[in-house]
Amino acid sequence: MTQHDPVRRRFLLGGAALGAGALLAACTSNDSGDDNTNTQTQGGNNASPNANTAPGKKVTIGFSAPAADHGWIAAITSNAKAQAAEYSDVTFTTVEAGADAAAQRSALSTMISQKPDVIVLLPHDGKELNAFGLEAMKAGIPVVNLDRAFPDALAYRLQIKGDNYGMGVAAGNYIAEQMKAKGVSNPIIGEIAGIDNLELTQERSAGFKAALAAAGLTVANRRAAGFTVDTGQAEMSQLLQALPKMDALWNHDDDQGIGVLAAANQANRKEFLMVGGAGSKAAIEAIQADNSVLKCTVTYSPSMASSAISLARLIAQGKGMSDLVELQVPKEIILASETITKENASTYLPLGFS
């Protein structure tokens, strides 16, 4: 029997713990080597310069968006930052939006006191931050609302957002068209939605339903996931059980689509065609490669943040959009939801977010 030396044992344990710690700390790196920041910007240093991109009056743009919990919001913030960096005449300041609408509101009131030339914000909730919009506009600071609309038209100078209803319509139209082309008379269509409490999810589903109804089709089974990969996988795995044969599926969000695709692969199901939503880089690449059930995605692109920064700059400088006759930037811009298929995937790949 060996004598246990407690000191030595503790030393060894401690050493092992330290070693493990050092080894683990080393593997938090996410640097894949290729320095690809993957943001979508326009003008300034790259692509076609025009009258509007020429340096003008120096302006300060204040920006606020909720802390990113998934890829799309993360892309919104990084796009805004990258677009601002394209312009030599823009000073970009951000405030943390905090955990909820109340926190964002208090963070933004400090921003008003700093008097930026224009504020760009993606509110936690358009209704809850409406009062802030009014306050800032009253203080003479134009507000650019990104994606989540204020109910009050006095609360913003510019509203730029995606088209959730149109996204559903685009997905529905594509599926209807494909089913007709394939000659499927009574197709079984599934839908994996996002979070049901959100207006955007309800709008997407309403658009999808309407477009299918126009072609005489209906959704056989609709599940709501939670915009995360694991919830997408869980809902899809059960949906596949409920529909032993499926012809088409629309999944509202490409990030949760990673899980939806994983569930299809795990169950060895390939008989249906899948349409995605949002337009992530991974989804566009998969559509281009054409080796999975994912054949199409309808966009809701975070590139809108880049456009919002460009337009905010023009508003602050008192310029209009050079292609339009008007001398000022319009008040509302709703981006069309575009349909990405194998044919045009290469065009859209630079706009895909990761």
Add this chain to the structure above:
Amino acid sequence: MTGLPAQTAPAVKEALGGGPEEKGGGGGSNGWWHSDAGEATRRNLGLIGVLAGLILIGIITQPELYGREGWWITNVWAILKLGATVGVVAVGMTFVIIGGGIDLSVGAIIALAGVWSTTVATQEMGTFFMILTALVVGVVVGLINGFLISYGRLVPFIATLAMLVAARGLAAQISNKQTQQTDNRTINAIAAEDFLGVPILVWILAVVVVLGWILLNRTTFGRRTVAIGGNVEAARLAGINVRLHTMMLYALAGLCCGIGAVMLTSIGTSAQAAMATNYELDAIAAVIIGGTLLSGGRGTIVGSLLGVVIFSTITNLFTLNALSTEVQNMVKGGIIVAAVLIQQFRFNSLSQFFKRNRITAAS
């Protein structure tokens, strides 16, 4: 039902319940239908009844699907795979709750372990290192929880709540809020492949449940856990190192989360900071439905497993019938209450109830 031979009853009890040391389950010729049958056994049989009822509803509402050749077995695997990750976490949670604690950070630990094990740097080091990272991160976070509770004298609720927030924050920091996909084939195969006709995920769940059952019922560690949860002071006076033991319980829960992280990463072929959201609630609900006392000192692994399976069967049932998530959540709440009520049901009290009514009716 009444034809169950008396001598098989203890064996059934032992398999279903917490083992021979369960109160009142130790012997006697009385069957499980008597009120003095093992408490845990009766509870678990109640749960099996609920489960059978749910499956029956499935068969009645979807006879067409159940009639399909080979469909039902794929459905059984789908249900078990759906609950596999929560099931593994619930085993660790059962130990923590029996030991008188609670762990609110399990979902966050899964996210942290999942994200940490799928960074580009970790993935480059290969499958073995990815799994090791997930397990080590799980155990270390569990140890931190346990240390704060045992030696820092923090209330478990507060300590693990703080960890819930902090671990998700660190996970978001490491992943830079992006979804980290893994193209490691071995990892991805865990959720996709079968072994001897049974999905690997189900194997993992089975192995964890069996090991957990042995650890709880057949080792000193397990019996000490029950003792500490039952009465900390008595356990301390009996010479149990309560602090060290409590710390080990949280480390065990952390280990289960590490295993869960590997499973969930494989299931979604990726990890992200938002993964395993609300797993703490699912796991705690399953454990409590399984008959484990929230105040500690009593509980069974099998009960927790049944709790998890009941939840995933409900989700499956609602999807098969294309019912909305809102209704599903309402029914889930109802079933939690119903399951607990059914477990408290005693057959003897039923006859007493009738007797009493007859008397009142006569008088």
